[in-house]
Amino acid sequence: MSDTSTAFAPASIGNLGVGFDMLGLALTGVGDRVTARRGRDGVRIADVFDPSGEPHPVLSRDPGRNTASIAARALWQAHGDGGGIELEIHKGVPLQSGMGSSAASAVAGAVAVNALLEDPLPTRDLLPFALEGERYASGGIHADNVAPSLLGGMVLCPPALLPNAIPLRTPEGVSAVLVHPELKVHTADARRSLAESVSRQQWIDQQGYLAGFLTACAYGDLDLMRATLKDIVIEPQRAASVPCFPAIRDAALDAGALGVSLSGSGPSVFALVATGLAGELALAMETACGAQGVECQSWVSPMTAPGARLEH
Amino acid sequence: MSDTSTAFAPASIGNLGVGFDMLGLALTGVGDRVTARRGRDGVRIADVFDPSGEPHPVLSRDPGRNTASIAARALWQAHGDGGGIELEIHKGVPLQSGMGSSAASAVAGAVAVNALLEDPLPTRDLLPFALEGERYASGGIHADNVAPSLLGGMVLCPPALLPNAIPLRTPEGVSAVLVHPELKVHTADARRSLAESVSRQQWIDQQGYLAGFLTACAYGDLDLMRATLKDIVIEPQRAASVPCFPAIRDAALDAGALGVSLSGSGPSVFALVATGLAGELALAMETACGAQGVECQSWVSPMTAPGARLEH
Numbered sequence: 001m002s003d004t005s006t007a008f009a010p011a012s013i014g015n016l017g018v019g020f021d022m023l024g025l026a027l028t029g030v031g032d033r034v035t036a037r038r039g040r041d042g043v044r045i046a047d048v049f050d051p052s053g054e055p056h057p058v059l060s061r062d063p064g065r066n067t068a069s070i071a072a073r074a075l076w077q078a079h080g081d082g083g084g085i086e087l088e089i090h091k092g093v094p095l096q097s098g099m100g101s102s103a104a105s106a107v108a109g110a111v112a113v114n115a116l117l118e119d120p121l122p123t124r125d126l127l128p129f130a131l132e133g134e135r136y137a138s139g140g141i142h143a144d145n146v147a148p149s150l151l152g153g154m155v156l157c158p159p160a161l162l163p164n165a166i167p168l169r170t171p172e173g174v175s176a177v178l179v180h181p182e183l184k185v186h187t188a189d190a191r192r193s194l195a196e197s198v199s200r201q202q203w204i205d206q207q208g209y210l211a212g213f214l215t216a217c218a219y220g221d222l223d224l225m226r227a228t229l230k231d232i233v234i235e236p237q238r239a240a241s242v243p244c245f246p247a248i249r250d251a252a253l254d255a256g257a258l259g260v261s262l263s264g265s266g267p268s269v270f271a272l273v274a275t276g277l278a279g280e281l282a283l284a285m286e287t288a289c290g291a292q293g294v295e296c297q298s299w300v301s302p303m304t305a306p307g308a309r310l311e312h
Numbered sequence: 313m314s315d316t317s318t319a320f321a322p323a324s325i326g327n328l329g330v331g332f333d334m335l336g337l338a339l340t341g342v343g344d345r346v347t348a349r350r351g352r353d354g355v356r357i358a359d360v361f362d363p364s365g366e367p368h369p370v371l372s373r374d375p376g377r378n379t380a381s382i383a384a385r386a387l388w389q390a391h392g393d394g395g396g397i398e399l400e401i402h403k404g405v406p407l408q409s410g411m412g413s414s415a416a417s418a419v420a421g422a423v424a425v426n427a428l429l430e431d432p433l434p435t436r437d438l439l440p441f442a443l444e445g446e447r448y449a450s451g452g453i454h455a456d457n458v459a460p461s462l463l464g465g466m467v468l469c470p471p472a473l474l475p476n477a478i479p480l481r482t483p484e485g486v487s488a489v490l491v492h493p494e495l496k497v498h499t500a501d502a503r504r505s506l507a508e509s510v511s512r513q514q515w516i517d518q519q520g521y522l523a524g525f526l527t528a529c530a531y532g533d534l535d536l537m538r539a540t541l542k543d544i545v546i547e548p549q550r551a552a553s554v555p556c557f558p559a560i561r562d563a564a565l566d567a568g569a570l571g572v573s574l575s576g577s578g579p580s581v582f583a584l585v586a587t588g589l590a591g592e593l594a595l596a597m598e599t600a601c602g603a604q605g606v607e608c609q610s611w612v613s614p615m616t617a618p619g620a621r622l623e624h
Contacts, residue, residue, distance in 0.1 A: 022520050156527055158520020161539060166527055197509045203545075207519040208334050208470020214523055215468055215478055218530045227473060233515075 005115035006035040009107035009308040010152075011093045011299075012100035013178060013270045014144040017231045017261030018206075018213045022158040024144035025176055025270075026305040030099070031092050031149075033311070034068050034108035036116055039086035043073040043113075048089045056091055063087075067102040067133030068109030075110050075129040079117050087112070094297075096184035098264035100145030106133025107149040111308045123308070126150060128163045139188040145264065152307030154217065170303035171220040174258070175278040176270055179285040181244050182295040183267040190238060190265035198233055206233050222258060222274070229259025229272060242266040244292035251288035255281045275302070317427035318347040321419035321620035322464075323405045323611075324412035325490060325582045326456040329543045329573030330518075330525045334470040336456035337488055337582075338617040342411070343404050343461075345623070346380050346420035348428055351398035355385040355425075360401045368403055375399075379414040379445030380421030387422050387441040391429050399424070406609075408496035410576035412457030418445025419461040423620045435620070438462060440475045451500040457576065464619030466529065482615035483532040486570070487590040488582055491597040493556050494607040495579040502550060502577035510545055518545050534570060534586070541571025541584060554578040556604035563600035567593045587614070 010031040016023040039046075045063050048056040063069035068089050076085055087109060093101040110126045110133075130146045143157035147165040157165035198206075209228045216224035239245045242262065248269045252260040257271035269289075273281045282298045289296040322343035328335040351358075357375050360368040375381035380401050388397055399421060405413035422438045422445075442458045455469035459477040469477035510518075521540045528536035551557045554574065560581045564572040569583035581601075585593045594610045601608040 019519075019523065021516050022523060156523055158516070158524055160517045160520045161524050164536070164539070166524070166531075166536070168527065194512065197511050198515050199509050200506065203510050203515045203518070204333050204470070205472045206515070207331075207522055208472045210519055210523055211331065211334060211468055211526055212470055212473055212478070214526055215480065215530075218527075219478075224476075224478070227476070 002115065004035065004037045005112050006033060006311040007108045007111035007115070007308055008033045008311055009104045009111060009149045010305060011104055012145045012148040013176060014098070014100055014264035015231070015234065016154070017235070017259060018210050018229050019144070020231065020234050021142040021144055023154070023156055024148040025154045025303060026148040026152045026307055027099070027176065027178060027299055028301040028305040029299050032104040032108045033090040033092065034105065034112045035088040036072065036112035037086045038083055038116065040084040043069050043076055043085045043087065045069050046086045046088050048091065051092050058095060059091065066105065067137050068105040070136050071106035071130045071133035072109035072113040074132040075113050075126065078129070079121065081118060085113060085116065094180060096186055097180050098185060098262060098266045098268035099178065099180060100149055100264065102137030103130070103134050103145030103149050106130040107146055107308045109133065111310060115310050123150060124165070127165055131162070139191065148307065150307050153304050156214070168214070168217060170217055171222065171225070173275050174222070174272055174303050175275040176272055176301045176303060177278055177282045177285060177298060178263055178268055178270045178301070179248060179282070179289055179296050179298045180268045181242065181289050183242065185241055185266045190241065194234065194237055202233050206231070225272065226258045229261070231261050235261050238262055238266055244289050244294045245269060247288045247292050248285050251284045252281060255284035257281060314427065316347065316349045317424050318345060318623040319420045319423035319427070319620055320345045320623055321416045321423060321461045322617060323416055324457045324460040325488060326410070326412055326576035327543070327546065328466070329547070329571060330522050330541050331456070332543065332546050333454040333456055335466070335468055336460040337466045337615060338460040338464045338619055339411070339488065339490060339611055340613040340617040341611050344416040344420045345402040345404065346417065346424045347400040348384065348424035349398045350395055350428065352396040355381050355388055355397045355399065357381050358398045358400050360403065363404050370407060371403065378417065379449050380417035382448050383418035383442045383445035384421035384425040386444040387425050387438065390441070391433065393430065397425060397428065406492060408498055409492050410497060410574060410578045410580040411490065411492060412461055412576060414449030415442070415446050415457030415461050418442040419458055419620045421445065423622060427622050435462060436477070439477055443474070451503065460619065462619050465616050468526070480526070480529060482529055483534065483537070485587050486534070486584055486615050487587040488584055488613045488615060489590055489594045489597060489610060490575055490580055490582045490613070491560060491594070491601055491608050491610045492580045493554070493601050495554065497553055497578045502553065506546065506549055514545050518543070537584065538570045541573070543573050547573050550574055550578055556601050556606045557581060559600045559604050560597050563596045564593060567596035569593060
C-alpha cells in the first residue's frame with residue numbers, strides 16, 4: 001500500500017454516433033492524469049493544471065465541483081480507511097469538447113484512489129464510483145464515456161443494464177479519427193434540449209442501425225459498418241450547435257470514412273475508417289474544419305485503445 | 313429443370329420479444345408446404361389444404377389474396393419464362409397465431425417456384441419476393457418472420473437494412489419453447505393499434521436491451537440474455553389481447569425461462585431456456601394456459617432450426 005499513486009484515463013467518444021447513451025470508444029494519446037496522496041481529512045483538491053502545466057484557468061478546486069474528486073470521494077467513503085486524500089489533477093482533455101473530459105477525470109480519480117485502498121477493487125468495479133462524477137457533470141447516469149475510459153476499447157453500457165458494461169470485440173484494421181474544433185458545447189445543456197419522444201419509425205430505424213452495427217463489429221463486416229454507423233435521432237438535433245459539422249462530415253465521407261458523427265454532444269466529430277486511410281482522413285477533416293474558419297486538433301486511434309492505467 | 317417442385321418453410325417467432333420488426337427465429341416441427349407445377353397462364357392456386365389434408369375452410373384460392381401465390385407470382389414475373397404455374401398449398405401453421413403463418417406460405421411459395429426457374433436464384437435472393445407476400449398480409453415491409461423462415465436460425469433484419477438480412481450466431485444449449493393458445497390475433501389490426509411514438513427513455517431502454525441481447529447471443533452469455541430478453545414497448549400494448557399471457561409468462565419464468573414474450577403479435581407465447589429445461593418449461597406453460605381455460609399446443613425448437621428446404 002503506497003502513499004501516492006498516479007492514474008491516467010483516456011478521452012473517449014461517447015455515443016459513437018449509433019449508440020446514444022450506450023456505446024463508447026476509448027481514444028489514445030489524450031487523457032487526464034490524477035495523482036492521489038494521503039493527506040488530511042476528507043478528499044481535497046491540491047491543484048488542477050491545464051495541459052501546459054499552468055494552474056487551470058477554469059476548473060474548480062472545490063472537491064464537490066470536480067468530477068475527479070467526486071468519484072474519488074465516492075470510492076474513498078465506501079472503501080477508504082477514514083484518512084484524508086489530496087488530489088492533483090492534470091487536465092489533458094479539452095473542456096466541453098465532446099471527448100469525455102469529465103469522465104476521464106472521474107475515472108482517473110477513481111483509479112488513483114483505488115491504488116491507495118488496503119484492498120483495491122477490480123477495475124470494472126470502479127465504474128459506479130466514476131459514474132458518480134459523471135452524474136455531477138452531465139445530470140444523468142450514462143456510462144458511454146466513463147466505461148470506455150475505464151475499460152478501454154469499445155464498450156456497450158445501456159443505462160438499463162448498469163453497472164454492467166460489456167467490452168466488445170472490434171474489427172481489425174479499423175481506426176477512429178477525432179477532430180476537435182475549438183468550440184465549446186455544454187453537455188448538460190445539450191441534453192436538456194433533446195426531444196422527449198421519438199416516432200416509432202425513428203425508434204425502429206435507429207435501433208436497427210445499432211443492432212446492425214454491433215453485428216458488423218462482431219463479424220468484422222465493414223460493408224455493414226458503413227450501412228449502419230448512423231444517428232438519425234440525436235445528430236440532427238445537435239448538429240446546429242456545431243456549424244462546421246456538415247463540412248467536416250462531407251470531407252470525411254469523401255475521404256473514405258465508414259461513417260461519421262458527433263462525438264458525444266459535440267463539437268468534436270469522429271469517423272471510423274480503414275486504418276490505412278486514417279492519416280489522410282484526419283487531414284481531410286482538419287482541412288475542412290479550417291476552411292470554415294475554425295481552428296482544430298485531431299487524433300487517430302485504434303479501436304483497441306487501452307483504458308485507464310496506474311502509472312505509479 | 314423439373315416440372316414440379318415442393319418446398320417446406322418453417323413457422324417462426326417474429327420480434328423475438330426484444331427486437332420488434334427486426335429479429336426473428338425459425339422453429340422446427342411446424343411449417344407450410346407448397347407444391348408448384350407448370351400449368352397454364354399466370355400463377356394460379358389449384359388447392360389449399362388444412363393440416364388434416366382437407367380443403368382449407370378459410371384461405372382464399374384467389375392468387376391475389378394468398379401470400380404463397382403473391383410471393384410466387386412476384387418471383388415468376390421477374391424471372392420466369394412466361395409460362396404458367398399452379399400451386400398446391402398445404403397449411404401447417406395455424407392462422408393468426410403469431411407463428412409467422414403468412415410468411416411461411418410466402419417463403420414456401422417462393423422457394424418452390426424458384427426450383428422451376430431456368431436459373432434458380434440463391435436462397436437469400438428470394439427474400440424480396442417472399443416479402444411481397446408478407447406485405448399483403450401485414451400491411452408493411454418487415455422481415456422478422458420471412459427472413460428466419462427462409463434462412464433458418466435467428467436472423468437480424470432491420471427494415472432500414474432490407475433486403476439485407478443477417479443470420480446470427482446463437483448460444484449453444486439454448487432452445488425456444490412456443491405455446492399457441494387457441495385464440496386468433498389479426499397482425500395488421502394489431503399493428504394499427506400500436507402507439508405512433510415512444511418516449512426517449514423507452515427508446516433507449518428497449519434499444520439497450522436489444523443491443524445487450526445480441527451481444528449476449530454473440531458471446532454465449534446466458535446471464536446477459538436473461539437480463540435483456542425484454543420488450544417494454546410493444547408487449548404492454550399487445551398483452552391485453554391475450555388474456556392468458558400473464559399466467560403463461562409467470563409459469564415460464566418460474567420454470568427457468570431466460571425470458572418470455574409474445575411471438576409476433578400473439579397470441580402465441582415463446583420462451584428461451586436452457587435446453588435441459590425445455591420439456592419441463594413447455595409443460596408448465598401449457599398447464600398455465602389450460603388453467604386459464606384456453607386450449608393450446610406447444611413446440612420445442614433449437615435456436616438453430618433449419619430454414620426453408622426443397623423437398624423434391
